[in-house]
Amino acid sequence: MIRLAALVALATVPLTAHAEEDVPYWVSLRADEANMRVGPSEVYPIEWVYQRKGLPLKVVRKLSGWRLVEDPDGARGWIVSRFLTLERSAIVIGDEPVAIRAEPSRKGKLLWRAEPGVTGSLGDCADGWCRFAVGEKSGWMAAHLLWGTGEP
Known part of the structure; x- marks a missing residue:
């Protein structure tokens, strides 16, 4: 009974504490150069190398320190979150x-x-x-x- 009550309580708690953590949301490239990979790890191949600080991107999914982003051309891939900023562009x-x-x-x-x-x-x-x-x-x-x- 206690476990059921705990599960019900957890189900009513919001998954995130801040709106910018809900997906999707906008970010910009923080770095002069950032790799977009086909998966959320450095073992995955690089799909694109962005060389445009300030490029707007849309975060569509989060996994640990990685973000699945979409660029203005519609390309999607994974970028390490430290290369992104919440500053809007x-x-x-x-x-x-x-x-x-x-x-x-x-x-x-x-x-x-x-x-x-x-x-x-x-x-x-x-x-x-x-x-x-x-x-x-x-x-x-x-x-x-x-x-x-x-x-x-």
């Missing part, structure tokens, strides 16, 4: 340069344009617009033109 998607504006509006002053593939820090998003910064430059851009925004 995004990557410009599409086929043409995207307007970065002074205000979150299509009528906002054009500050600059970002080429597809440019990564940057992601700030607040609201009403279909996100704050986006690349180096010292920052402004607002349409959220649908960024990968790494919204719910993962």
